[in-house]
Amino acid sequence: MARIHLENVDLEFHVGAERQDTLNSVLAHGFGLRRRRREPRTVKALQSISVSIRAGERVGLIGHNGAGKSTLLKVMAGIYPPHRGHVAVEGHVCPLFEFVTGFEMEATGWENIRTRALLLGMMPKEIERKIESIAKFSNLGDFLDIPVRHYSSGMYVRLAFATSTAVDPQILLLDEVMAAGDVEFIECARERMNDLMERASLVVFATHSLDVLPRFCERTILLRQGRIVADGPTAEVVRLYTEGRPVREPTLADATRGV
């Protein structure tokens, strides 16, 4: 049975020295350089996150940019190990996070389909069975024969999306994936995504599209500055989010101070 269980999970990012200049310039914009005595070293990306998701649930994840949605998904996927707390995930995880990285630039479209499918947990036989339909859905035609180095960004998305959505996941972790591609593709993509979400037994879906959220998810979690501030029926949580929108976006200083 698919299941995700997180208990008191903390996750920090250590901001390297080489980024200080950039950080300084960002901070200088915010509220003047002089007030900062020490450089920020640690960004608290997630703080005491406890959440339990059972098979059959489809959960939305909302919050501002930098609230910790993607980070939380990556903890659930087992990509980020938490600094404190406990993570238990049962079931085959299929993460669909971004469709613009993770390509072998010198390899052809076909080779990239095979590679990505392998990495997402498909067996070689399954891949050969599905590869025609993946290619067809990607609608890339002859472009599949050339190295993906020559692709446009929209073509990357098509390729990655077509491949990634061909898996049969138990646990599906989605991170705002309708970002690129032309109108026609987005229409097809939406259909395929619906289909994928139907097939998965557990879905967590991070998004900014509040209008589509109620259609997919009966339960939604609201994150703010790395903490869960609400977890309940989608309609209620979305209302809380839209009404309680803070005047200013959280700053890096907030994150490092750990408020």
Next chain:
Amino acid sequence: MSEQLRRTAGDVVHSVRLWHIWTRLGLLDLRMRFRRSAVGPGWVFLNLSVLVVAIGFIYANLLGQDAHYFIPYLTAGMILWSYLTNSIVEGGNAFVNCEGYIKQISLPIYIYILRSFVSVGLTAGITVFAFVIVGLFYRLPVSGGTLLALPGLLVVMTASLLLITIFAHLNTRFRDIAHMATVLLQVLFYATPVIFPAEALLRRRPDLSFVITLNPMFHLIEVVRHPLLTGAPPPIQSYIAAGLILLVLGVCAAGVIAVFQRRIVFAL
């Protein structure tokens, strides 16, 4: 802590089991590297052959060496030397090159080390043909003793895997490591009996024997090269040294895995 370590150990085992993934990725590496070249993987072979011919001609005369002995010695040495140094330099990028995968796919990261192990090994494998040609040309004696190169090869391959593990971790955290290693290896190359036979130095300057006996690369090369050329087992000191080297590398590899564990993703 111990739970983390247990998970890490589980990751390592899981990675090995995913051989159908990392073998394919390693093969793909090889195909991609030469995609746009006419000669393809032949370049690895040509590169070595040109070096062997050039160095062989000059040094055989310079050092007064018999080409029948020196050219095969040089070829075997170059192959093993490049294999080990590639493990360090290219292995250092095993994680860095796979950043796109590591950050979005939940597979144990050690498959990327094994991928590098495969691609570095295959590249070295191509150059073995050069040795076969050289061996046939100079009619190298082949006997049962030649097979003693096989345990030596196993030692070298293990060393390659451990070196990749160590440098993949270190270079991800400290990106200067691979560059630094390149520089140091260049120096070490001239001190290692590859382009000159060990005996040539020992005969002239016995007091400098430590340059050779304390050189780990020499022993790793010798356990394969010596039986290949002579059909006799290498000196027992080389086996002992090779064993010690593997032990040290093994401890270091286990060490970096235990220290970095799954946190390597944060360093990418």
